[in-house]
Amino acid sequence: MVPEHESQEQSAAGSESPPRRDEALSSHPEAPQAMDSSDIPSPSGLPHETPVPLSLTGPESLPVRAWDVLLIAVMFVASDLLTTAATALYAFRVYHETPEQLQSNTLAIVAAQIVAYAITFAVMYFIVTRRHSQRFWSGVRWRWPARGKQALRFVAAGILLALAISYLETVLPMPSQVPFEKLFTNADAAYVMGVLAILAAPLMEELFFRGFLYPVLRRTGAAVAIVVTSVAFALVHGGQYGWAWSVVLLMFLVGLVLTTVRARTGSVASGFLIHAAYNLTLFALLYISTDRFRHLELMGR
Secondary structure, eight states: OOOHHHHHHHHHHHHSOOOOHHHHHHHOTTOOOOOOGGGSOOTTSSOBOOOOOSOTTSOOOOOOOHHHHHHHHHHHHHHHHHHHHHHHHHHHHHHOOOHHHHTTOHHHHHHHHHHHHHHHHHHHHHIIIIISOOOHHHHTTOOBOSSHHHHHHHHHHHHHHHHHHHHHHHHSOOOSOOGGGGGOOSHHHHHHHHHIIIIIHHHHHIIIIIIIIHHHHGGGOHHHHHHHHHHHHHHHHHGGGTTOHHHHHHHHHHHHHHHHHHHHHOOHHHHHHHHHHHHHHHHHHHHHHTTTTTOGGGTTO
């Protein structure tokens, strides 16, 4: 004879209905979860852009410090001087070129600039990955746009910015000739300058100004950081254009746009796309106005 309490337990167990299929699936510990779009790596292997609020009061938590920015600047100036001096010595010994002749040797100057960029990038990489133990691209807040349409918007913004600056050049008093134009000696030199201006220069300038300098200045306030970064950007380019106030003003406006985009998107890659598209558009306009670089004497007219 079965005890009464055991009979009641068996009756209760038998009255329980089996769990429904949807409940079983939802409670399974190994059920796969939907992957968030921010977890999907970009084709280039670089981190995606993560949307941030449009407010300019959000904190910047980059590891870099003011001494890091100063070290990068000093290393670039030193490496640029050393590579230029080495190039001048080589040109004098092998080709008997004087320093004045070297100033119009576009290939030699661009090669020295690329080497200086490489040394500077190595210093940046060391600071982020070794001194602050972070991955480089995420450490500098590169954040490549997650969708192609976003990237195209930044490219379009760079094109519009170039067209706007080109219009302002017709309104402001511009110099008839600037030191920068001396490097455009022929069509081959123009193409070499194009590679430097469209790819290498935007990358390194965005990394330094928007990836390192802006986050350090941001601790004093977003508005101050945007203005000071833009001023520094304009002054660095001033010597290339003979310190003409109108050109420095236009470079300040370009820097203002690039730094504001950096502040609002939290992404250095966004500024790079705008910067590269800006320079590409200017070179395209120069290509057209000089009849495919065959009449470079028309520059500045």
